[in-house]
Amino acid sequence: MNRESELLPKIVVLGSCSVDFTTYAPRLPKPGETLIGTKFITSYGGKGANQCVAAAKLGGNTFMICRLGDDPWGDQYKQHLKDLGVDVTNAHITPNITTGIAQISVAESGENQIVIVPGSNGHLSKLDVEKSADLITNADVLIGQLETPFETTLEAFKLNKGIKILNAAPARKDIEEILPYCSILCVNESEASILTNLDVDISNATIALMKLLETGCEIVIITLGEKGAVYSSKHEPTPIHVLCNPVTPIDTTGAGDAFVGALATFLMTQKNYPMHQIIGAACDVATISVTKEGTQTSYPTKFNASDKEYKYLYL
Numbered sequence: 001m002n003r004e005s006e007l008l009p010k011i012v013v014l015g016s017c018s019v020d021f022t023t024y025a026p027r028l029p030k031p032g033e034t035l036i037g038t039k040f041i042t043s044y045g046g047k048g049a050n051q052c053v054a055a056a057k058l059g060g061n062t063f064m065i066c067r068l069g070d071d072p073w074g075d076q077y078k079q080h081l082k083d084l085g086v087d088v089t090n091a092h093i094t095p096n097i098t099t100g101i102a103q104i105s106v107a108e109s110g111e112n113q114i115v116i117v118p119g120s121n122g123h124l125s126k127l128d129v130e131k132s133a134d135l136i137t138n139a140d141v142l143i144g145q146l147e148t149p150f151e152t153t154l155e156a157f158k159l160n161k162g163i164k165i166l167n168a169a170p171a172r173k174d175i176e177e178i179l180p181y182c183s184i185l186c187v188n189e190s191e192a193s194i195l196t197n198l199d200v201d202i203s204n205a206t207i208a209l210m211k212l213l214e215t216g217c218e219i220v221i222i223t224l225g226e227k228g229a230v231y232s233s234k235h236e237p238t239p240i241h242v243l244c245n246p247v248t249p250i251d252t253t254g255a256g257d258a259f260v261g262a263l264a265t266f267l268m269t270q271k272n273y274p275m276h277q278i279i280g281a282a283c284d285v286a287t288i289s290v291t292k293e294g295t296q297t298s299y300p301t302k303f304n305a306s307d308k309e310y311k312y313l314y315l
C-alpha cells in the first residue's frame, strides 16, 4: 500500500473469486434440453471479486480477502485484480484446491442461470479473518456475500467498526445471526422472498422491508432490476422507491454486484449526499452493466455520481 492510498477510505471485500464459463444462447435451456449456443466466453467473476472490481473501477481504494486455487487460474486471477488496482496482499493461494468456477447460461433476453462450484472459495476460513484482523477491523466499508463460508463472514462482520454491507446472495434462509451486525442488507427480489417467505415485488416491498428491518440490520435495500430499488432504515422507516431508467438488457449477469460495489464507493465519495442519490447512482452503474456482455468487463470506469437528480417516491 502506498502512502496516498493509506489516507483514502478502505473498501474491503471478503468473498469469492471464480472463473466464469459463460454460454450465450437464444433462450435458457429447459431441464433435459440441449440447445445450440451462439458464443462461449471465459472471464473473471465471483460475486466478491465482481463487487471489488466494480468499486475499484469507480476509483474506490479496494482490498480483496479471498482464497484462490493453486491451478493456473489462481495466479492469473490475483494478477488480474492487481492490474485493476486492487490490493491483493490478502488474496491467498490454497494448496491442492482448484479455483472456484461458475457455469453461466445467458439468454437473448439478458436473463441468466448460474451454477457455481466453490472450490477454493469454500476454504476462506476464520483463520484468514484472524490474519487480516487489522484490515477488517479498520475497513471503512466491509462487504460480504454468501459464496464463501458463512461463519467466516460472520466473524469478520463482528470485528469491523465501519459500514458493513451484506449482499445475501446466493439466497439462503439461515443467516439471521449476521443480520444485527449489518449496516446495510442488500438483496434482490428473489433473495428477499427467501428471507421473508413472501413473493417479493414492488407491490409488497413495504412489508418485506419492514420484515427485514426487524432482523436487526440498520438499512435494507431491495434491488428491483429495471424498476430501480426500494430501501428503508431503522432511523427513517418510511420506505423509499428510487426509480431508474430502463434499458434493453444484453446480459444481466453481475448487475447486482455492480450495484453493491458502486454503493460502497459512493457511500465513501458522496458522504454528504442523501441515500436516494447514492442508491440512484448505484442503480445507474448496474444499468450500464446490463448493456454489455460479461460481469467485470461490463462495469464502467468513468461515472459521475454527483451530476444527476434521481427520482424517488415514498411508498
Ligand code: RIB
Binding pocket: 018, 019, 020, 044, 045, 046, 047, 050, 101, 102, 114, 116, 147, 253, 254, 255, 256, 257, 295
Ligand atoms: O453475480 C454474478 C456472479 O455469480 C458470476 O460472476 C458468477 O461467478 C457467480 O458467482
